[in-house]
Amino acid sequence: GAVVSQHPSWVICKSGTSVKIECRSLDFQATTMFWYRQFPKQSLMLMATSNEGSKATYEQGVEKDKFLINHASLTLSTLTVTSAHPEDSSFYICSALKPSSYEQYFGPGTRLTVT
């Protein structure tokens, strides 16, 4: 299957700082990428849809000023959690949509812990 990488795989940061997570599609160009959040023993919650060259579309209840998404190229999308707080601690997963197939390929996830 297609490969999507995520970096870092885990990060611990202090409350009030910002954290950037990178998502790369390694073997196909992805016009559309998605960012999800997952709490323990819960399903994935869609946060936003990232479209290359345009502004991200955020789901209801997701603060766009807190979760900054940039999709500057067809292989890279970034999520920056600004002024992180302990309640932002979670597992963040990105996915890349394979063109013309509607199949999503997921990264391995990033475990964020805010102390």
Next chain:
Amino acid sequence: SQKIEQNSEALNIQEGKTATLTCNYTNYSPAYLQWYRQDPGRGPVFLLLIRENEKEKRKERLKVTFDTTLKQSLFHITASQPADSATYLCALDNTGNQFYFGTGTSLTVIP
């Protein structure tokens, strides 16, 4: 309100039997429905996609059905193996290419 519910949180079956997982949705009109496998601490892995005009799709030991009248998809794993133990998630699209995930079913195949 919109919901995507999977039959049970956990399902235990004996090795060799067929596992059947269900995905029911309300207030969606998906053109596609997908099934994913997720192992602990990892991102989901795509398994199968079925379109609204398809009744059934197969891939090796996996079979998916899609009933848009019942608003339900069934996911079958035949000749189950302990290595099939994982959480299985259904996901469906909404207008605009967003995908929403079900609550997930944790499957344990007992040797």
